[in-house]
Amino acid sequence: MNHQPFETWLLEDKNLSPAEKRELDLHLRTCSHCTALTETGLALRSAPVARPAAGFTLRFQQRLAAQKIAERRRRLWGMIVLLVSGTGLLGWLLAPYIFAVASAPVEWVTAGIGYFLFVLTSLQAFTEVIAVLLRMATDFIPPYVWMVLISALAGLGLVWTISIWQFSRAPQGVTA
Numbered sequence: 225m226n227h228q229p230f231e232t233w234l235l236e237d238k239n240l241s242p243a244e245k246r247e248l249d250l251h252l253r254t255c256s257h258c259t260a261l262t263e264t265g266l267a268l269r270s271a272p273v274a275r276p277a278a279g280f281t282l283r284f285q286q287r288l289a290a291q292k293i294a295e296r297r298r299r300l301w302g303m304i305v306l307l308v309s310g311t312g313l314l315g316w317l318l319a320p321y322i323f324a325v326a327s328a329p330v331e332w333v334t335a336g337i338g339y340f341l342f343v344l345t346s347l348q349a350f351t352e353v354i355a356v357l358l359r360m361a362t363d364f365i366p367p368y369v370w371m372v373l374i375s376a377l378a379g380l381g382l383v384w385t386i387s388i389w390q391f392s393r394a395p396q397g398v399t400a
């Protein structure tokens with residue numbers, strides 16, 4: 225059987241005119257060889273869809289790099305926005321105090337020192353109270369109760385340390 229020109233048309237994936245198409249259809253009805261060729265051609269034409277095109281890996285890597293840069297830029301902008309808004313908010317919150325201090329510095333410095341002294345003396349009084357309470361406790365509480373209390377505290381500390389350690393060991397997520 226003569227397969228020409230149909231074989232060439234099929235192999236070259238030729239764009240057929242309606243007349244040529246009719247001729248080919250007629251030939252395919254009687255020729256299993258060219259029918260098989262048609263099916264192979266269809267399979268070959270549909271294959272590139274699934275198969276990655278040449279340079280796919282390179283383009284993928286390039287796109288990935290571009291995405292990383294964009295991500296980094298987005299994060300940088302986010303940080304700038306956060307910093308600026310944070311500074312603005314802080315300034316807005318502190319502005320009245322800054323103006324007050326600027327308008328009456330001596331009074332504010334005096335008040336600040338007074339507050340500092342107040343905290344200091346309060347702390348002193350507090351530690352004294354604690355010391356007195358401890359002295360009283362050592363007089364009243366028998367030694368074995370102290371042993372129990374101290375071991376309980378040590379146990380709590382151990383649990384706390386382990387939980388912190390586990391928390392810090394938790395997976396950090398994927399950060400690029």
Ligand SMILES: [Zn+2]
Pocket residue numbers: 225226227228230231251255257258259
């Ligand atoms: Zn044929």
